[in-house]
Amino acid sequence: DAKTTQPTSMDCAEGRAANLPCNHSTISGNEYVYWYRQIHSQGPQYIIHGLKNNETNEMASLIITEDRKSSTLILPHATLRDTAVYYCIVRVDLYSGGGADGLTFGKGTHLIIQP
Amino acid sequence: DAGITQSPRHKVTETGTPVTLRCHQTENHRYMYWYRQDPGHGLRLIHYSYGVKDTDKGEVSDGYSVSRSKTEDFLLTLESATSSQTSVYFCAISGEPQNRGYTFGSGTRLTVV
Numbered sequence: 001d002a003k004t005t006q007p008t009s010m011d012c013a014e015g016r017a018a019n020l021p022c023n024h025s026t027i028s029g030n031e032y033v034y035w036y037r038q039i040h041s042q043g044p045q046y047i048i049h050g051l052k053n054n055e056t057n058e059m060a061s062l063i064i065t066e067d068r069k070s071s072t073l074i075l076p077h078a079t080l081r082d083t084a085v086y087y088c089i090v091r092v093d094l095y096s097g098g099g100a101d102g103l104t105f106g107k108g109t110h111l112i113i114q115p
Numbered sequence: 116d117a118g119i120t121q122s123p124r125h126k127v128t129e130t131g132t133p134v135t136l137r138c139h140q141t142e143n144h145r146y147m148y149w150y151r152q153d154p155g156h157g158l159r160l161i162h163y164s165y166g167v168k169d170t171d172k173g174e175v176s177d178g179y180s181v182s183r184s185k186t187e188d189f190l191l192t193l194e195s196a197t198s199s200q201t202s203v204y205f206c207a208i209s210g211e212p213q214n215r216g217y218t219f220g221s222g223t224r225l226t227v228v
Contacts, residue, residue, distance in 0.1 A: 043222055044217075046218065101160070101163055102150075
Protein backbone atom coordinates (compact mmCIF):
# COMPACT_ATOMS: atom_id res chain seq x y z
CA ASP A 1 0.00 0.00 0.00
CA ALA A 2 1.16 3.51 -0.74
CA LYS A 3 2.71 5.62 1.98
CA THR A 4 0.98 8.72 3.33
CA THR A 5 2.34 11.92 4.87
CA GLN A 6 0.35 14.01 7.34
CA PRO A 7 1.23 16.94 9.58
CA THR A 8 1.93 15.89 13.14
CA SER A 9 -0.54 18.31 14.68
CA MET A 10 -3.02 21.05 13.85
CA ASP A 11 -5.20 23.50 15.72
CA CYS A 12 -8.64 24.70 14.72
CA ALA A 13 -11.11 27.04 16.37
CA GLU A 14 -14.43 25.61 17.46
CA GLY A 15 -17.15 26.23 14.91
CA ARG A 16 -14.71 26.67 12.05
CA ALA A 17 -13.96 24.17 9.30
CA ALA A 18 -11.04 21.87 10.00
CA ASN A 19 -9.06 20.97 6.90
CA LEU A 20 -6.67 18.05 7.33
CA PRO A 21 -4.23 17.43 4.47
CA CYS A 22 -2.70 14.15 3.39
CA ASN A 23 -0.08 13.47 0.74
CA HIS A 24 -0.04 10.11 -1.04
CA SER A 25 2.10 10.81 -4.09
CA THR A 26 2.76 7.11 -4.86
CA ILE A 27 -0.90 6.07 -4.85
CA SER A 28 -1.91 3.50 -7.45
CA GLY A 29 -5.01 3.54 -9.58
CA ASN A 30 -6.75 0.85 -7.56
CA GLU A 31 -6.01 2.29 -4.12
CA TYR A 32 -8.66 3.97 -2.04
CA VAL A 33 -8.05 6.80 0.43
CA TYR A 34 -9.51 6.14 3.89
CA TRP A 35 -9.79 8.41 6.88
CA TYR A 36 -10.15 7.22 10.44
CA ARG A 37 -9.94 9.04 13.73
CA GLN A 38 -9.13 7.97 17.24
CA ILE A 39 -10.45 9.87 20.19
CA HIS A 40 -8.35 9.41 23.30
CA SER A 41 -8.44 5.82 24.64
CA GLN A 42 -11.13 4.72 22.20
CA GLY A 43 -10.90 2.45 19.17
CA PRO A 44 -10.38 4.08 15.78
CA GLN A 45 -13.54 5.25 14.06
CA TYR A 46 -14.15 5.11 10.33
CA ILE A 47 -14.92 8.53 8.85
CA ILE A 48 -14.97 8.36 5.07
CA HIS A 49 -13.23 6.91 2.05
CA GLY A 50 -12.96 7.59 -1.68
CA LEU A 51 -11.29 6.52 -4.89
CA LYS A 52 -11.16 9.59 -7.10
CA ASN A 53 -14.39 11.50 -6.71
CA ASN A 54 -15.06 13.83 -3.83
CA GLU A 55 -17.18 12.25 -1.13
CA THR A 56 -19.42 13.61 1.62
CA ASN A 57 -21.24 11.97 4.48
CA GLU A 58 -22.76 13.09 7.76
CA MET A 59 -19.37 13.37 9.40
CA ALA A 60 -17.07 14.93 6.83
CA SER A 61 -16.12 15.65 3.24
CA LEU A 62 -13.20 14.17 1.37
CA ILE A 63 -11.59 16.13 -1.41
CA ILE A 64 -9.16 14.21 -3.65
CA THR A 65 -7.02 16.09 -6.14
CA GLU A 66 -7.39 15.24 -9.80
CA ASP A 67 -3.98 13.54 -9.92
CA ARG A 68 -4.91 11.69 -6.69
CA LYS A 69 -1.57 12.53 -5.11
CA SER A 70 -3.16 14.30 -2.17
CA SER A 71 -6.43 14.67 -0.34
CA THR A 72 -8.08 16.83 2.30
CA LEU A 73 -10.50 15.79 4.98
CA ILE A 74 -12.91 18.56 5.90
CA LEU A 75 -14.86 18.71 9.15
CA PRO A 76 -17.26 21.53 8.30
CA HIS A 77 -18.07 22.82 11.79
CA ALA A 78 -15.54 21.48 14.25
CA THR A 79 -16.57 20.91 17.85
CA LEU A 80 -14.50 20.11 20.92
CA ARG A 81 -15.50 16.46 20.48
CA ASP A 82 -13.61 16.39 17.19
CA THR A 83 -10.31 16.63 19.05
CA ALA A 84 -8.61 13.37 18.06
CA VAL A 85 -5.82 11.78 16.04
CA TYR A 86 -6.80 11.56 12.38
CA TYR A 87 -5.32 8.86 10.18
CA CYS A 88 -5.12 8.97 6.40
CA ILE A 89 -4.65 5.47 4.96
CA VAL A 90 -4.27 4.28 1.40
CA ARG A 91 -5.55 0.80 0.73
CA VAL A 92 -5.80 -1.47 -2.29
CA ASP A 93 -9.28 -2.35 -3.42
CA LEU A 94 -10.06 -5.92 -2.39
CA TYR A 95 -11.59 -6.69 -5.75
CA SER A 96 -8.45 -5.53 -7.56
CA GLY A 97 -6.35 -8.15 -5.86
CA GLY A 98 -5.81 -6.43 -2.56
CA GLY A 99 -5.32 -8.71 0.40
CA ALA A 100 -7.46 -9.04 3.48
CA ASP A 101 -4.52 -8.14 5.65
CA GLY A 102 -5.78 -5.12 7.47
CA LEU A 103 -5.02 -1.42 7.48
CA THR A 104 -1.60 0.08 8.05
CA PHE A 105 -1.76 3.02 10.42
CA GLY A 106 0.82 5.77 10.46
CA LYS A 107 1.17 8.38 13.18
CA GLY A 108 -1.68 10.56 11.96
CA THR A 109 -2.48 14.20 12.70
CA HIS A 110 -3.39 15.26 16.19
CA LEU A 111 -6.19 17.76 15.67
CA ILE A 112 -6.90 20.01 18.62
CA ILE A 113 -10.10 22.03 18.57
CA GLN A 114 -9.73 25.22 20.57
CA PRO A 115 -12.72 26.76 22.37
CA ASP B 116 -19.15 0.22 18.88
CA ALA B 117 -22.37 -1.53 18.11
CA GLY B 118 -21.88 -5.07 16.83
CA ILE B 119 -18.44 -5.68 18.27
CA THR B 120 -17.44 -6.27 21.86
CA GLN B 121 -14.12 -7.06 23.47
CA SER B 122 -13.59 -8.83 26.77
CA PRO B 123 -12.21 -8.27 29.24
CA ARG B 124 -11.89 -4.47 29.11
CA HIS B 125 -9.03 -4.48 31.58
CA LYS B 126 -6.74 -7.23 32.79
CA VAL B 127 -3.66 -7.46 34.96
CA THR B 128 -1.71 -10.69 34.76
CA GLU B 129 1.65 -12.05 35.84
CA THR B 130 4.59 -12.76 33.61
CA GLY B 131 4.52 -16.31 32.28
CA THR B 132 0.79 -16.87 32.57
CA PRO B 133 -1.44 -17.56 29.58
CA VAL B 134 -4.00 -14.93 28.66
CA THR B 135 -6.89 -15.03 26.19
CA LEU B 136 -8.68 -11.98 24.88
CA ARG B 137 -12.00 -12.33 23.17
CA CYS B 138 -13.54 -10.40 20.31
CA HIS B 139 -17.22 -11.03 19.60
CA GLN B 140 -19.21 -9.65 16.68
CA THR B 141 -22.88 -9.75 15.80
CA GLU B 142 -22.46 -8.40 12.24
CA ASN B 143 -21.67 -11.73 10.56
CA HIS B 144 -18.60 -10.10 8.98
CA ARG B 145 -16.05 -12.30 7.32
CA TYR B 146 -12.89 -10.42 8.31
CA MET B 147 -11.60 -9.93 11.84
CA TYR B 148 -8.37 -8.36 13.09
CA TRP B 149 -6.32 -7.95 16.24
CA TYR B 150 -4.17 -4.84 16.69
CA ARG B 151 -2.04 -3.60 19.53
CA GLN B 152 -1.35 0.03 20.29
CA ASP B 153 1.67 1.32 22.14
CA PRO B 154 3.02 4.84 22.63
CA GLY B 155 5.44 5.69 19.85
CA HIS B 156 4.34 2.78 17.66
CA GLY B 157 0.74 3.48 16.85
CA LEU B 158 -1.56 0.64 15.84
CA ARG B 159 0.13 -2.54 14.64
CA LEU B 160 -1.55 -5.63 13.23
CA ILE B 161 -1.00 -8.86 15.19
CA HIS B 162 -3.15 -11.43 13.39
CA TYR B 163 -6.16 -11.44 11.16
CA SER B 164 -8.83 -13.85 9.97
CA TYR B 165 -10.55 -14.05 6.62
CA GLY B 166 -13.00 -16.77 7.59
CA VAL B 167 -13.69 -19.54 10.07
CA LYS B 168 -10.42 -21.37 10.74
CA ASP B 169 -8.63 -19.11 8.23
CA THR B 170 -6.08 -16.91 9.92
CA ASP B 171 -2.76 -15.32 9.10
CA LYS B 172 0.04 -13.39 10.76
CA GLY B 173 0.38 -9.66 10.86
CA GLU B 174 3.31 -7.37 11.51
CA VAL B 175 3.86 -8.28 15.19
CA SER B 176 2.65 -11.86 15.59
CA ASP B 177 5.50 -13.32 17.67
CA GLY B 178 4.24 -14.50 21.06
CA TYR B 179 0.60 -14.51 19.98
CA SER B 180 -1.75 -17.10 18.58
CA VAL B 181 -5.35 -16.80 17.40
CA SER B 182 -8.32 -19.01 16.79
CA ARG B 183 -11.61 -18.59 15.01
CA SER B 184 -13.89 -21.58 15.36
CA LYS B 185 -17.04 -19.64 14.49
CA THR B 186 -17.80 -16.48 12.56
CA GLU B 187 -18.63 -14.35 15.57
CA ASP B 188 -15.61 -15.02 17.79
CA PHE B 189 -11.93 -14.27 17.29
CA LEU B 190 -9.67 -15.17 20.20
CA LEU B 191 -6.19 -13.80 20.82
CA THR B 192 -3.96 -15.85 23.12
CA LEU B 193 -0.71 -14.91 24.75
CA GLU B 194 0.73 -18.32 25.55
CA SER B 195 3.15 -16.98 28.15
CA ALA B 196 2.68 -13.29 28.81
CA THR B 197 5.70 -11.00 28.96
CA SER B 198 6.01 -7.39 30.10
CA SER B 199 6.58 -6.33 26.47
CA GLN B 200 3.02 -7.44 25.76
CA THR B 201 1.61 -4.79 28.07
CA SER B 202 -0.50 -2.81 25.64
CA VAL B 203 -3.96 -1.83 24.54
CA TYR B 204 -5.45 -4.42 22.21
CA PHE B 205 -8.09 -3.56 19.64
CA CYS B 206 -10.22 -5.91 17.62
CA ALA B 207 -11.69 -4.84 14.28
CA ILE B 208 -14.19 -6.31 11.86
CA SER B 209 -14.87 -5.76 8.18
CA GLY B 210 -17.54 -7.03 5.87
CA GLU B 211 -17.72 -7.38 2.14
CA PRO B 212 -16.96 -5.34 0.27
CA GLN B 213 -14.10 -4.41 2.55
CA ASN B 214 -14.00 -0.99 1.02
CA ARG B 215 -16.76 0.03 3.37
CA GLY B 216 -14.30 0.41 6.19
CA TYR B 217 -13.51 -1.28 9.47
CA THR B 218 -15.32 -1.14 12.80
CA PHE B 219 -13.14 -1.25 15.89
CA GLY B 220 -13.94 -2.43 19.37
CA SER B 221 -13.40 -0.39 22.51
CA GLY B 222 -10.14 -2.09 23.38
CA THR B 223 -8.65 -4.27 26.11
CA ARG B 224 -6.02 -2.75 28.35
CA LEU B 225 -3.62 -5.53 29.35
CA THR B 226 -0.92 -5.08 31.95
CA VAL B 227 1.67 -7.80 32.48
CA VAL B 228 3.52 -7.47 35.80
